[in-house]
Amino acid sequence: MSDALQPEQVSLNQRTLGPDVDLRTAVEAAARAGFRGIAPWREHVTAIGAPAAARLIRDAGLRVSGLCRSGFFGDGARPDDGLDAMTEMEGAIDDAATLDAATVVVTGGGVGADGDIAAARARVEDGLAAVAGRARAAGVRIALEPLHPMVAADRGCISTIDFARGLAERLDPAGDIFGVAVDAYHVWWEPDLEAAVARCGDRIQALHICDWRVPTRDLLLDRGLPGDGVAQPRRLRKFAKNASYDGLVEVETFQRELWALGDPDEIARQAMAAALAYG
Amino acid sequence: MSDALQPEQVSLNQRTLGPDVDLRTAVEAAARAGFRGIAPWREHVTAIGAPAAARLIRDAGLRVSGLCRSGFFGDGARPDDGLDAMTEMEGAIDDAATLDAATVVVTGGGVGADGDIAAARARVEDGLAAVAGRARAAGVRIALEPLHPMVAADRGCISTIDFARGLAERLDPAGDIFGVAVDAYHVWWEPDLEAAVARCGDRIQALHICDWRVPTRDLLLDRGLPGDGVAQPRRLRKFAKNASYDGLVEVETFQRELWALGDPDEIARQAMAAALAYG
Numbered sequence: 001m002s003d004a005l006q007p008e009q010v011s012l013n014q015r016t017l018g019p020d021v022d023l024r025t026a027v028e029a030a031a032r033a034g035f036r037g038i039a040p041w042r043e044h045v046t047a048i049g050a051p052a053a054a055r056l057i058r059d060a061g062l063r064v065s066g067l068c069r070s071g072f073f074g075d076g077a078r079p080d081d082g083l084d085a086m087t088e089m090e091g092a093i094d095d096a097a098t099l100d101a102a103t104v105v106v107t108g109g110g111v112g113a114d115g116d117i118a119a120a121r122a123r124v125e126d127g128l129a130a131v132a133g134r135a136r137a138a139g140v141r142i143a144l145e146p147l148h149p150m151v152a153a154d155r156g157c158i159s160t161i162d163f164a165r166g167l168a169e170r171l172d173p174a175g176d177i178f179g180v181a182v183d184a185y186h187v188w189w190e191p192d193l194e195a196a197v198a199r200c201g202d203r204i205q206a207l208h209i210c211d212w213r214v215p216t217r218d219l220l221l222d223r224g225l226p227g228d229g230v231a232q233p234r235r236l237r238k239f240a241k242n243a244s245y246d247g248l249v250e251v252e253t254f255q256r257e258l259w260a261l262g263d264p265d266e267i268a269r270q271a272m273a274a275a276l277a278y279g
Numbered sequence: 280m281s282d283a284l285q286p287e288q289v290s291l292n293q294r295t296l297g298p299d300v301d302l303r304t305a306v307e308a309a310a311r312a313g314f315r316g317i318a319p320w321r322e323h324v325t326a327i328g329a330p331a332a333a334r335l336i337r338d339a340g341l342r343v344s345g346l347c348r349s350g351f352f353g354d355g356a357r358p359d360d361g362l363d364a365m366t367e368m369e370g371a372i373d374d375a376a377t378l379d380a381a382t383v384v385v386t387g388g389g390v391g392a393d394g395d396i397a398a399a400r401a402r403v404e405d406g407l408a409a410v411a412g413r414a415r416a417a418g419v420r421i422a423l424e425p426l427h428p429m430v431a432a433d434r435g436c437i438s439t440i441d442f443a444r445g446l447a448e449r450l451d452p453a454g455d456i457f458g459v460a461v462d463a464y465h466v467w468w469e470p471d472l473e474a475a476v477a478r479c480g481d482r483i484q485a486l487h488i489c490d491w492r493v494p495t496r497d498l499l500l501d502r503g504l505p506g507d508g509v510a511q512p513r514r515l516r517k518f519a520k521n522a523s524y525d526g527l528v529e530v531e532t533f534q535r536e537l538w539a540l541g542d543p544d545e546i547a548r549q550a551m552a553a554a555l556a557y558g
Contacts, residue, residue, distance in 0.1 A: 110493075111493070111509045115508070115509040115511070116509075116511070117467070117468065117509065117511075121470070148428065148429065149427065149428050149429070149468040149469075150427065150428070150429035150495070150498070152468040153468075153491055153493045153494075153495070153508070153509050154493050154494055157468075159468050159469070159470055160469075160470055162470070163470035163471075188396070189396065189428040189431040189432075189436075189438050190438070190439075191400070191438055191439055191441070191442035192442075212432055214389075214390070214432045214433055215432075215433055215498075216429070216432070216498060217498075219429070219494075219495060219496075219498065229432070230390045230394040230395075230396065230432050232394070232395070232396075
């Protein structure tokens, strides 16, 4: 591709460095590696408070490509800590405003105790409808992120780009608030990928690059950096660009081996190198 | 559901009993557990020869709901033994004729060395086009089975019902040869499931019931029996019936714990009980 990715277009998802790396450490590593943005995880924002987080990020010269992650209305609570979905979502909207985040990333949550995915998806739609006013008042956008169908049951029941876009369109015909986040790991397999991305048009609010390793040995923590697999993140970036996306390109991966390096600077350096070479 | 599944509508996928259970043992266990059909795996058919396999199955009073599994044109070879995809597919068509199988199940194979899923899907279409004449001459139908996107890279790149149906329609507008196999484990998450199944109409050639366990701990060998999870196999059976499917309902699961029982009769009994209760 002639228009190669430049460091000033790239953002780093905080969790790429590991689940327990605090926000200050992550921001410093991202800035040293030349990233232009960061996508903080909300538990690390609330740990120091959103105003302090915003200052930290701004002082490092970074922008917020997205606040991860919210809207667990499918099964009603955030994974890991069980925080109530509505409480969490309202707090995320407020924090996103403070952080001047490009968007809040919503993954929808899993299926829930009734075991009915259609009901879970209806709960996602109802929950998002209930927070639309708060988001509008705060000037915050919300990106619905389709997650890979292999985590539909326990993580996120928004499973395809078309489903995410349809949901956004029903919630918000004008497209001011609700959009879509496209992530190479989650959508690379879609048979109709180029057209599905094109149909999103200017609703694309976030673009995540990463890769699908072959073989993939774990349903959660075996995600590759760009270039490590068959997800073709550069192809996705081209599709998103053709659909008019011009925001930051975020490197997001959760990978045990990478985390095991235990060195945020080294991981950030590898993530940037992978993004420039293959994103 | 008022129209409960009856034993005479149910078939047993051979591999549900374990990967190494020979065809004679599987047929005997299926017959003793009251199944009306079996879906043999081709390596077990060729181990004794298709004519002997056909006799064995017929003598036990069983029908063949499908011959598993063929058409690895995406990456060019059958997993596990690397047998060339075209050789394998031609042999499977011939064996299916001998077995009077309702269909040959084609899963498409993975992405291949070029790492390009679009190219792999094109190879699947080309490969199937090349064997259509042989299938027609032999009076054999071919069911394209969408596999879960988590195995798109290394097992099967036919990832959705709509993609399978579109492929079948392009290869065979009249619908005599190419159709679709729908499997609860692989398609339960599809946002548009009921409509996608309805669009298949009388192209549905096979219906597999099983379940998605929560959590799922392995990408291949952690599949549940009907009732073990959130895939709602009974819902899928209803959708298929509404689309005019009236063939056998096949119980198919690959599960380490079940295999570890080491007793084909016990596994067959559990599979039948699960099918009747939840299928």
